[in-house]
Amino acid sequence: MKTASRLGRKDAPFDVLIVGAGVAGSAAAKAFARQGRNVLLLERSLKTPDRIVGELLQPGGVASLKELGMSSCLEGIDAVPVEGYHIYWKSEEVTFRYPTMLPEDADEPFEKQGCDQVDRNTVRLKRPEGRSFHHGAFVTKLREAAEQEPSVEVVEATVTSLIETETTNQTIGVRCLVDKAAKNFYSHLTIVADGSASNLRADLVSRRPIAKSRFWGLELHDLQLPMSNLALGVIGRGPPILIYQIGTHDIRILIDIPDSYQDLVKDSGGVKAYVRDMVAPILPKYAIHKVHEALESGRLRSMPNSWLRSSSMSRSGAVLLGDSMDMRHPLTGGGMTVALNDVVLLSSMLDPSVIPSLQDSQAVLKKIRRFHWKRKAHSMSLNVLAQALYTLFVADDSQLEIMQRGFVRYIQRGGDCVETPAGLMGGVVRNPIFLFYHFFAIAIYSIWLHISSASMSGKPVAVWQGALVFVKAVQMILPYILSELRG
Numbered sequence: 001m002k003t004a005s006r007l008g009r010k011d012a013p014f015d016v017l018i019v020g021a022g023v024a025g026s027a028a029a030k031a032f033a034r035q036g037r038n039v040l041l042l043e044r045s046l047k048t049p050d051r052i053v054g055e056l057l058q059p060g061g062v063a064s065l066k067e068l069g070m071s072s073c074l075e076g077i078d079a080v081p082v083e084g085y086h087i088y089w090k091s092e093e094v095t096f097r098y099p100t101m102l103p104e105d106a107d108e109p110f111e112k113q114g115c116d117q118v119d120r121n122t123v124r125l126k127r128p129e130g131r132s133f134h135h136g137a138f139v140t141k142l143r144e145a146a147e148q149e150p151s152v153e154v155v156e157a158t159v160t161s162l163i164e165t166e167t168t169n170q171t172i173g174v175r176c177l178v179d180k181a182a183k184n185f186y187s188h189l190t191i192v193a194d195g196s197a198s199n200l201r202a203d204l205v206s207r208r209p210i211a212k213s214r215f216w217g218l219e220l221h222d223l224q225l226p227m228s229n230l231a232l233g234v235i236g237r238g239p240p241i242l243i244y245q246i247g248t249h250d251i252r253i254l255i256d257i258p259d260s261y262q263d264l265v266k267d268s269g270g271v272k273a274y275v276r277d278m279v280a281p282i283l284p285k286y287a288i289h290k291v292h293e294a295l296e297s298g299r300l301r302s303m304p305n306s307w308l309r310s311s312s313m314s315r316s317g318a319v320l321l322g323d324s325m326d327m328r329h330p331l332t333g334g335g336m337t338v339a340l341n342d343v344v345l346l347s348s349m350l351d352p353s354v355i356p357s358l359q360d361s362q363a364v365l366k367k368i369r370r371f372h373w374k375r376k377a378h379s380m381s382l383n384v385l386a387q388a389l390y391t392l393f394v395a396d397d398s399q400l401e402i403m404q405r406g407f408v409r410y411i412q413r414g415g416d417c418v419e420t421p422a423g424l425m426g427g428v429v430r431n432p433i434f435l436f437y438h439f440f441a442i443a444i445y446s447i448w449l450h451i452s453s454a455s456m457s458g459k460p461v462a463v464w465q466g467a468l469v470f471v472k473a474v475q476m477i478l479p480y481i482l483s484e485l486r487g
Contacts, residue, residue: 008186009186012186013186013187014039014040015039016028016029016032016189016358017039018040019042019174020192020194020195020198020324021146021154022049022139023054023322023336023340024321024323024324024342025043025194027070028343028346028347030068030069030142031068031347033146033149033150034069034149035347035351037352037358038151039146040152040153040187041143041146042156042159042185043154043156043157044158044194045156046154046156052301052302053135053215054335055133055138056130056131056333057074057130057133057333058082058333058427058428059130059426060341060426060428061340061341062128062129063428064337065340070142072141073138074133077134078133078134079131080245080247081130081229082130082229082230083098084098084127084230084231086227086232086233089235089405092408095230096421097230098129098423098428099420099422099428099429100127101127101428128426128428130426132231132252134246156178158176159174159175159194160177161174162174162204162318163186170315171204172317188358189358189364190317192319192321193322193324194324195323196306196324198320201325204313204318204320206311207308207309209304210308211304211307212258212260213239213256213259213394214259214305216256216275217255217300217302218253218275218291218298220287220293221249223287225245226284226286231243232244234284235404236404237282238278238279238396239256239258239261240331241254241256241279243283243287251290253294254330255279256331257302272295275300276292305331305390307327308323308326309326309484310326310372310375310379311325313365313369316362316365317361319346319368319371321343326342326383328383328386329389330386332389334385337427338378338382338383338427341379345375346368346371350367376484378430381434382427384435384480384481385424388480398465399468399471402447403442403446403472405450406443409445409449410441410442410446420438424438440473443470446469447470450469
């Protein structure tokens with residue numbers, strides 16, 4: 001580990017100081033160092049992290065990782081290719097894989113993967129893949145990649161507060177504890193990437209995370225999944241459940257428990273008993289034994305499922321990144337993809353060819369404010385999709401059950417009904433217009449299925465119920481779209 005000795009004084013600040021050596025922080029350190037910036041990366045604990053989320057990187061995130069020159073971070077960690085999803089809804093099942101991307105209609109990240117122009121009538125390109133892994137192993141590789149840069153210094157330190165000028169409130173560094181000794185580090189730009197539980201966020205923006213449920217996770221060992229390289233989802237019989245590989249022999253199961261279920265969990269005898277008696281019976285039969293086994297021998301851990309809308313920065317000298325800035329429900333696994341896309345965008349906007357010196361605080365602030373809006377081109381679809389799908393899948397009312405059925409049947413139609421939604425979830429189709437279109441196409445298709453399956457005498461009631469479904473659909477997605485547009 002290097003020590004921050006040659007820079008960091010008030011008269012010799014770092015170009016960039018990053019708080020938090022997670023996915024966003026480590027990737028940002030690498031990106032800015034490759035531009036020739038001097039970077040200080042501070043992390044409270046450099047031990048291997050142990051989390052139950054941040055284990056699925058969508059194809060869009062894999063592409064951004066390659067663009068950052070960090071693809072090797074997916075090697076040597078027993079990462080598993082992910083090709084799409086398989087959904088269990090009551091007695092029905094549906095598979096949807098990430099779409100085949102041709103060079104002329106691929107999003108920018110896939111164009112930059114080196115695809116040559118081809119005859120789309122004769123050549124079918126390989127579908128993009130995500131990766132799943134143990135979170136700690138991936139973060140460790142990212143940290144190692146950052147520290148390999150000569151201009152990056154990594155220090156284990158607990159940051160306690162930001163240092164700001166008295167007159168303008170410009171952030172000029174941080175106060176921290178290094179080996180229990182108080183120390184100040186100074187920089188031209190401070191990037192706060194200290195995660196969902198950030199203790200510095202409140203100094204920069206007023207918004208706070210909102211959590212209405214928790215994911216409870218178990219690690220299953222040597223479970224043979226019937227469909228390889230697919231993440232599995234169980235919906236329609238209570239809150240959603242995810243099952244996916246995080247290694248050759250390791251499977252993660254995440255069980256969503258809404259806060260509104262607390263009385264039910266308590267009456268069941270606690271979370272462990274709730275999972276055993278209420279969750280395990282609705283799982284695919286091949287998983288039940290392993291879940292019981294893990295409940296007896298493994299750790300049942302939880303993480304809050306938070307939503308946080310990003311805020312435009314008003315103070316110069318600092319910017320939020322990663323979960324410190326922006327969170328969505330982890331149901332769709334989009335968090336790391338958004339974070340890596342943000343790193344690519346922010347570093348390009350602050351490239352030395354654009355901003356020669358980060359000491360020009362007003363020019364940097366102007367770019368950071370533009371970054372807030374420009375990033376919505378890749379973050380909006382993933383953020384809105386995660387929140388809308390969770391609202392749909394966790395629902396326990398008749399209108400949204402009609403739409404759940406319509407969602408499954410819509411995907412079963414194949415073609416663009418599955419390709420574009422899968423691309424949106426994988427972060428390879430970014431245009432929010434496609435999200436809006438397919439969401440309401442699903443709503444309308446759900447209504448049509450419901451009305452067409454009703455008897456003649458029941459059609460008037462079905463039409464009324466269909467109208468309620470459409471109203472619910474609007475109520476489900478519109479608040480999240482408006483929240484993104486409000487900034």
